[in-house]
Amino acid sequence: MTVVVGCGAGFSGDRTDAARPLVDALMSYDAPRALMFETLGERTLAAAQLRRIKDPDSGDEPLLEEFLSPVLSDCLANHITILGNFGAANPTAACRRIQQLAQRLGHSQACLATIHGDDVRDRLHALDWQAWEGEKRSISALEQVVAANVYLGADALIEAMAQGAQVVITGRVADPSLALAPLCYYHSWAGDDWDKLAAGALAGHLIECGTQVTGGYFADPGVKEVPGMASLGYPLVEVERNGRLVVTKPPGTGGLVTEQTVKEQLLYEIHNPGAYITPDVVIDLEHVRVRQLTKDRVEVTGVRGKPAPDRLKTTVSFLDGYQGEAEISYAGPNAFARANLARETLRQRLALRCPANLRARFDLIGISSVFDGDSQLTAQTLQDAANDIRLRLAVEHADKSVVELATQELLALYCCGPAGGGGVRRHHTQRLKTASYLVPRQQVAPTVTLHGGEGNE
Incomplete structure (x- = not known):
């Protein structure tokens, strides 16, 4: 069959x-x-x-x-x-x-x-937790956990x-x-x-x-x-x-x-x-x-x-600070030079106005966004540079106001940055992180409930 x-x-x-x-x-x-x-x-x-x-x-x-x-x-x-x-x-x-x-x-x-x-969020204290191989994240406070689910x-x-x-x-x-x-x-x-x-x-x-x-x-x-x-x-x-x-x-x-x-x-x-x-x-x-x-x-x-x-993978998701993103575009002749100037200006402004523990990443989309945004650009990369570059800032911090301040600095590039910047977008949200653990199989008890059909609720 x-x-x-x-x-x-x-x-x-x-x-x-x-x-x-x-x-x-x-x-x-x-x-x-x-x-x-x-x-x-x-x-x-x-x-x-x-x-x-x-x-x-x-x-x-x-x-x-x-x-x-x-x-x-x-x-x-x-x-x-x-x-x-x-x-x-x-x-x-x-x-x-x-x-x-x-x-x-x-x-x-x-x-x-x-x-x-699968949902064990309400039983976290009762489970025998073991870190998943290679897991380096730890949960700072159980009250920050928004999801804990066994596979x-x-x-x-x-x-x-x-x-x-x-x-x-x-x-x-x-x-x-x-x-x-x-x-x-x-x-x-x-x-x-x-x-x-x-x-x-x-x-x-x-x-x-x-x-x-x-x-x-x-x-x-x-x-x-x-x-x-x-x-x-x-x-x-x-x-x-x-x-x-x-x-x-x-x-x-x-x-x-x-x-x-x-x-x-x-x-x-x-x-x-x-x-x-x-x-x-x-x-x-x-x-x-x-x-x-x-x-x-x-x-x-x-x-x-x-x-x-013997143990089942469990993913725990928890709130940990805030993250923000902001973007601005530069197009036309000399777009890369203007976008790069905007990036360096923004980097210096954040160093002046934001705490040292702000995590920030600067990407030139179209040049260096998929891998490390701060990687060294080769001569060939610059020669092949597109004429439509989007500068992206991503930041993370425990204080929401710091994240908002950082993205506001990108917004200010409209007038305080190089010529021709436009199309700014900003977004802020709580930061969700995940960590993987293992729990004993015998501590997990799936249940089946029927709905509808003959003789069921």
């Missing part, structure tokens, strides 16, 4: 019309099917928690209805299970919105499940499907677990069949970033050509009971699935190919084989698995 899983979103803010071709393709399979939405990054979750603090009915994915409206009815009618971490900081709120959408679409008896247990695995999602859930709504789960859950459920894989679990988790890893495996974030004109970028097909993965998997995409969509796109995504965010740690299994990629079968169909085999870790 083959199980087919599609991914309709790779991050919050992804294309909201992407799932329609996926569902059309899924309906053509005579096989168990599922559709996942991965919309949750670490800072995305912290921002959602801040919204929930201001409004208890908020905190879920802002684009939730836009993602689901085009496909929810067909998924419910055709037994395509939807799994998404679009619950973010408030799975209950997301569930309520999906129920309302389902009712408007004529599916008042839809069975939904919410997964809770849950697939177990609770599998339980939700076993209880009849047609839509499974989670907060923080490991991205691959969204695909692993339906694969485990339909294939009846044992919880300690590590090679099979590794194959399922790898399937999830390959599609979790949406079009990164079908040509998005891959295209490089003249080096790696990708057709149809405006209509990229989002990925599908076909997984057999023995763990063999094939990555593909809906017919008629843009993009491509090749050995190269699959290999790039295979290694995405992988620090140790022999031990990629997820909550469900430790994945060993050292013997993986990638093979093009036909156009837009790539087979992946040879993945192995090791026992799941």
Whole structure:
């Protein structure tokens, strides 16, 4: 038997019309099917928690209805299970919105499940914390913590499907677990069949970033050509009971699935190919084989698995001071010289007016913004300098008024700086930082709550 899983979103803010071709393709399979939405990054979750603090009915994915409206009815009618971490900081709120959408679409008896247990912000003192390898940040005050979420695995999602859930709504789960859950459920894989679990988790890893495996974030004109970028097909993965998997995409969509796109995504965010740690299994990629079968169909085999870790990764997000950004543009002849003069003028003004512990970065966008903004510019760089330069200032300080003062100094360049400056923009916000820790698995207890359907709330 083959199980087919599609991914309709790779991050919050992804294309909201992407799932329609996926569902059309899924309906053509005579096989168990599922559709996942991965919309949750670490800072995305912290921002959602801040919204929930201001409004208890908020905190879920802002684009939730836009993602689901085009496909929810067909998924419910055709037994395509939807799994998404679009619950973010408030799975209950997301569930309520999906129920309302389902009712408007004529599916008042839809069975939904919410997964809770990832949010441990209220239990910080009771947990046995251990710093994630390489983590150097420390939390200065627990009252500054706005989010603390454990990366849950697939177990609770599998339980939700076993209880009849047609839509499974989670907060923080490991991205691959969204695909692993339906694969485990339909294939009846044992919880300690590590090679099979590794194959399922790898399937999830390959599609979790949406079009990164079908040509998005891959295209490089003249080096790696990708057709149809405006209509990229989002990925599908076909997984057999023995763990063999094939990555593909809906017919008629843009993009491509090749050995190269699959290999790039295979290694995405992988620090140790022999031990990629997820909550469900430790994945060993050292013997993986990638093979093009036909156009837009790539087979992946040879993945192995090791026992799941005893501790689960937990991301803690906390407020730590303020940050500000301000920009001004210089264009036309001698633009680089004028922009550079503005940068040096601004640097001297901040040294005169701001505390010595102000953290500041000065970038000349178009010249030196991607890497170190204060790096030495070569003669060739200056020769190739563009005629449209934007000076960007980024600052950080514990005192909001210091941040505002610093960006005001850039604003003053309108008249106090070189000729031709324009288009100033300023922005200030509280600084969110994240730190990663490990907590014992036994201290985390995910729960499943059913909503709607026969006999449920």
